[in-house]
Amino acid sequence: MTENLVLAPARMTTADIFNSAVASSAISAAWELGALDELAANEKLDVTEFATRNDLDQQATEALFHALASVRIVERSGGAVLRDVNFADVYKAKGFFHWLSRGCAELFANTSSVLPNGNRVGEYYRRDSAAIAVACRDINKNFFDPVFSAVMAPLEFTKVADLGCGSAERLIKVLGWHPTATGLGIDIAGGALRLAQESVDAAGLSYRVSLIQDDATAPRPHPEFTDVDLLTCFLMGHDMWPRDECVASLRKLRAAFPNVKRLLLGDTARTTSLPDTDIPVFTLGFEVAHRMMGVYLPTLEEWSGVFAEGGWRLIRQHLVPLPADSVIFELEPADSAA
């Protein structure tokens, strides 16, 4: 509440809000069509040449760059397109836009039918899980990996299991850093595991990696688990919540991997103190989407308060600068020698 009854002027106008919504779809599409990567690599792009080479409609391609230019991601000059002031930042954040405008498009478009309690039964919303996987891969690469690799560097281990391994990108990366280690990928999704097997084969790592289909938040005991000494779990920890279920999951993980020495749990928590008018990229979409989907997001404080009861000791907490309230928790079994 302000004592001054005259409201401060808004930075963004109605037109800015509208044009940004158009631009958000354009960012996602321009990335998919290869335009953002070309502009990241080259100083300029010729629109006609780009459309012709990729067999795209000329007018619609021109429109795509018009949308990007409206919020200064690119500048149009004659038939060419150059990077504008927002390019570098948007390019790094393109996964967030892809998550929103491609992966969650249907969820957000149907907001008015997702909110009524009467509709919130069965599969009452749809998202594009393939697009979300592509988006998360880029988000991981640009935001989580720099911190993850620093956390990994001093760790010694012989066998890593990645919980919710998806397409096995993380496993492959970790085994690249640690040439003598072996790996295990666990995921509930058969489609993801087929992709993972292809990626592992392509990386020439078949002899060092096993893949197991199971619920990564509560895996059944498995002979392959016995010699795992490092667990990694990224961007899915919130699926263990609410609290009681998270405690149970953490205990099950502790029991399922008897010789584990470290659990690296990276996730984005629900923010609690951001002013409504100064929310960094991704946070708003992430939190609104999960509330729409009825998925509980724990805060950093709630996370910190659950580990002891779940059988783990928090050694260190590595902050990831963006998205807001993202962190990699470095945990060890509570019953291990400290």
Add this chain to the structure above:
Amino acid sequence: MTENLVLAPARMTTADIFNSAVASSAISAAWELGALDELAANEKLDVTEFATRNDLDQQATEALFHALASVRIVERSGGAVLRDVNFADVYKAKGFFHWLSRGCAELFANTSSVLPNGNRVGEYYRRDSAAIAVACRDINKNFFDPVFSAVMAPLEFTKVADLGCGSAERLIKVLGWHPTATGLGIDIAGGALRLAQESVDAAGLSYRVSLIQDDATAPRPHPEFTDVDLLTCFLMGHDMWPRDECVASLRKLRAAFPNVKRLLLGDTARTTSLPDTDIPVFTLGFEVAHRMMGVYLPTLEEWSGVFAEGGWRLIRQHLVPLPADSVIFELEPADSAA
């Protein structure tokens, strides 16, 4: 091109663009769920009470207002929501957001598959025509009607035909202004005509209105057309283009209505001189969508240059302030006594 190699800073950041995209969906949904109308009528809204009364999920409803607050449409204060500086402008423009984030959501989400030439066959995109109709009704009411009613005021006529009458809102309004006139609604869509008949009946105007299903851009001669002396045609004129087809349509209309004295043609033209970074609300979405759909949008200049060849004389051109380059052309048959 600027001589200064240092780019001016952008008004909007990456986070602003992202949050605006989330907010755009929220505007559309908040309107559908009645929240915007309540905030327009009352100083504040209690979130819990609003969710309970409308049987909406509490958390998701809170998230909806969080999204609106992020771009200063509302301000959240405790459990209440108040209008913020962007409210009045966004409320007036809500039809544009509904058009974009509800009506055209699927088109924009699928941009990357709409652009490749190989995909541009058959029904290669989908829009929600019901949502677009609702959006256009609000756009008409807030932006075109004030100009339309001023243009209509001095006109004398006995029978008006509305081309592309949709749900007959415009016809009903015109007959309210002119209590002795009769009306004719023409539309290709059977669904729209059923809605129109219900609206006409509900307005007690059944004895003054006939509805005919036909292509409004090229209607076949009909006995009901003979005594029509006023034609109205709104937000569909661009469907007559490209130019050759527009000339043919205008001639067919002239021939089909032998006693017409005026044609009021209201439409939004393609802009030609707006700077990329200063585009007023709606224009970008409207132009990008039509380029994606492969629909030609004429400019104001192109419109002005087609009437004589189509058999009409432009008497006056009434500018509609928003959307940009919107106009109501006031035309009379070229062969009438000037």
